[in-house]
Amino acid sequence: MNSKIWLSSPHLGPGEFNFVKEAFDTNWIAPLGPHVDGFESDLAKFTGSAHAAALSSGTAALHLALIMLGVEAGDEVICQSFTFSASANPIVYQGATPVFIDSEEQTWNMDPALLEQAIIDRIAKGKKPKAIIPVHLYGMPAQMGRIMEIANKYDIPVIEDAAEALGSTINGKAAGTFGLMGILSFNGNKIITTSGGGALISNDENYIRQAHFLATQARDAAPHYQHSSIGYNYRLSNVSAGIGRGQMQVLKERIEQRRAVYEFYKEQLSDIPAIEFLSESTGSFSNRWLTAVLVHPNLSNGVTRETLRASLQNDNIESRPLWKPMHLQPVFESYPAYINGVSEKLFNDGLCLPSGSNLTREDLKRVVDNIRSNF
Numbered sequence: 001m002n003s004k005i006w007l008s009s010p011h012l013g014p015g016e017f018n019f020v021k022e023a024f025d026t027n028w029i030a031p032l033g034p035h036v037d038g039f040e041s042d043l044a045k046f047t048g049s050a051h052a053a054a055l056s057s058g059t060a061a062l063h064l065a066l067i068m069l070g071v072e073a074g075d076e077v078i079c080q081s082f083t084f085s086a087s088a089n090p091i092v093y094q095g096a097t098p099v100f101i102d103s104e105e106q107t108w109n110m111d112p113a114l115l116e117q118a119i120i121d122r123i124a125k126g127k128k129p130k131a132i133i134p135v136h137l138y139g140m141p142a143q144m145g146r147i148m149e150i151a152n153k154y155d156i157p158v159i160e161d162a163a164e165a166l167g168s169t170i171n172g173k174a175a176g177t178f179g180l181m182g183i184l185s186f187n188g189n190k191i192i193t194t195s196g197g198g199a200l201i202s203n204d205e206n207y208i209r210q211a212h213f214l215a216t217q218a219r220d221a222a223p224h225y226q227h228s229s230i231g232y233n234y235r236l237s238n239v240s241a242g243i244g245r246g247q248m249q250v251l252k253e254r255i256e257q258r259r260a261v262y263e264f265y266k267e268q269l270s271d272i273p274a275i276e277f278l279s280e281s282t283g284s285f286s287n288r289w290l291t292a293v294l295v296h297p298n299l300s301n302g303v304t305r306e307t308l309r310a311s312l313q314n315d316n317i318e319s320r321p322l323w324k325p326m327h328l329q330p331v332f333e334s335y336p337a338y339i340n341g342v343s344e345k346l347f348n349d350g351l352c353l354p355s356g357s358n359l360t361r362e363d364l365k366r367v368v369d370n371i372r373s374n375f
Ligand SMILES: *Cc1c(COP(=O)(O)O)cnc(C)c1O
Pocket: 056, 057, 058, 059, 060, 083, 084, 086, 087, 135, 161, 163, 164, 184, 185, 186, 187, 197, 198
């Protein structure tokens, strides 16, 4: 059996261990400390956001953002349908209703035309959505220019789910910094990892201050434990933040490596007419977290996404269908959805290829040879 090739595995650099050792040596083994502060300032600097709060996960960051926007039971929140469930779960934690929006074909993210149609329809039905959650899937920036125009027109705050898009930009401006708040994830499979963790970024210091407060059990300023609001245990540990600081030193390199993976696949496979790659539009820069392709069965003599996935699996190579849209998930299918068929088609025909920054040329060649053998 050939060795396993993973879809996206953690890739640590030389610096992480030194930061973690420093946390041990100085006994800063707590959900606060110098590495947490340092990681937050690294994140703010890298994204160009004025402020950042390091948290226990991207999901926690999104949950706090919704809480701070006053999302409560009975409210509606607009969310991209084509995404990981973590984009929608926190809406339901608050007892609110997710309203799902389908994708456009250019970036695979939230379709601005459907977004506006949904807002008009929800307002006509008597409820103005409390927030909009677009997602920058696989690192490809959503059409934030148009999305922000619509959000501003109807005065609805935007929380960008940039969990997969650290390092992605539109005209040089970081994904996650267009809306009122943005969220990042440092889960094990993301472009950089803290083993598990996330962050909230915002130019408005008040949101970051309040996120810190809520994430540490909403403890009021008093010598005893005093609470006037419900709190959460959502902060990142100083040990994890140490890993994050090390990862920040190699982030630029990781982005270059992921982009090189995409370029390699594209160069090696673009002569196969059935395989389509997702391109960047003018001004947009993707971190290429995962290389995703569409397999068009009508151009392939019957080879499908599933043919390729099974063929890769036979050679111990992990690949994965694209995200199954939320409006097709059993747990979310009863919620309102504004659908054009794009995300369902992406789910049916799309495949994520191994994209880790630690893959070797030999690994990538093995993936390419396996795919080519099916055509
Ligand atoms: C990973 C991810 C999240 C959640 O991040 P966690 O840190 O795992 O909680 C949210 N949205 C998207 C699109 C993601 O890929």
